[in-house]
Amino acid sequence: MAREETIRYHESYYSSHKLFEEGWLQKPDEEVNRLVSFLSGRSNLKVLDIGCGVGRNAIPIARELKLNGVHVDCYDVLESAIELLHGYAEQFDVQGSIFGRCIDMDAIEIEPDSYDAILSVSVLEHSSSLQGVNRLLEQIVRGTKVGGANRLTISTDRHVTACDTGEVIDTRVETPMSKEQVTEMLQRYYEGWLVDRLSLVPYKEDLEYGGRLVTWSCVDVSFFARRVV
Numbered sequence: 001m002a003r004e005e006t007i008r009y010h011e012s013y014y015s016s017h018k019l020f021e022e023g024w025l026q027k028p029d030e031e032v033n034r035l036v037s038f039l040s041g042r043s044n045l046k047v048l049d050i051g052c053g054v055g056r057n058a059i060p061i062a063r064e065l066k067l068n069g070v071h072v073d074c075y076d077v078l079e080s081a082i083e084l085l086h087g088y089a090e091q092f093d094v095q096g097s098i099f100g101r102c103i104d105m106d107a108i109e110i111e112p113d114s115y116d117a118i119l120s121v122s123v124l125e126h127s128s129s130l131q132g133v134n135r136l137l138e139q140i141v142r143g144t145k146v147g148g149a150n151r152l153t154i155s156t157d158r159h160v161t162a163c164d165t166g167e168v169i170d171t172r173v174e175t176p177m178s179k180e181q182v183t184e185m186l187q188r189y190y191e192g193w194l195v196d197r198l199s200l201v202p203y204k205e206d207l208e209y210g211g212r213l214v215t216w217s218c219v220d221v222s223f224f225a226r227r228v229v
């Protein structure tokens with residue numbers, strides 16, 4: 001049920017909003033600049049974007065690091081997102097750096113010590129289970145080279161109520177998690193890393209959801225860390 005809802009929402013959103021023009025696709029994740037600066041002195045870079053969508057983050061990374069030589073693996077469960085990603089990669093002249101693949105994050109296997117950077121922005125909560133989230137975090141940590149970096153955001157404590165009646169509405173996220181739970185997991189998996197950011201970003205907005213006006217609130221756990229050993 002939650003999986004179908006995630007697919008329905010993103011298919012509809014990507015087909016009705018253009019990259020870098022509208023809604024949350026208007027601009028890249030706020031830590032993309034930090035990631036690019038961090039990688040900019042190096043060459044022959046390998047980057048992995050898990051749950052890349054249509055390339056909101058992968059395309060700016062590829063554009064900024066193109067002259068360094070960069071290979072960006074882009075994974076998403078939606079075939080339509082990967083098709084759009086390849087179209088945008090051509091439009092922004094980075095088709096030689098973007099490698100899209102349709103795959104479920106629960107099935108991803110990452111070769112150890114293989115990426116200079118791995119990012120996953122607003123995706124892990126869509127894993128099918130807590131076990132899946134743990135498995136993927138383990139893969140991400142192991143898959144990052146010494147000297148590499150990770151950028152993650154994870155949506156937690158989601159709460160949605162109807163504006164007219166105050167009724168609580170089920171938003172059907174696959175793996176609902178609390179900010180405390182995610183903070184604890186990150187501290188555990190990233191022991192020994194240099195954590196540049198582990199912050200809680202509250203979000204609240206009145207928006208239309210399932211044909212109703214609702215108040216949507218959640219807390220995004222925002223994380224950036226570098227592997228030093």
Ligand SMILES: C[S@@+](CC[C@H](N)C(=O)[O-])C[C@H]1O[C@@H](n2cnc3c(N)ncnc32)[C@H](O)[C@@H]1O
Nearest residue numbers: 010051052053056076077078104105121122126
């Ligand atoms: C909120 S969007 C974020 C997209 C992109 N990271 C960004 O920041 O623009 C979540 C993305 O995760 C993808 N996704 C959801 N469940 C997934 C799964 N099980 N495996 C891989 N990708 C998934 C969706 O298709 C969607 O593109």
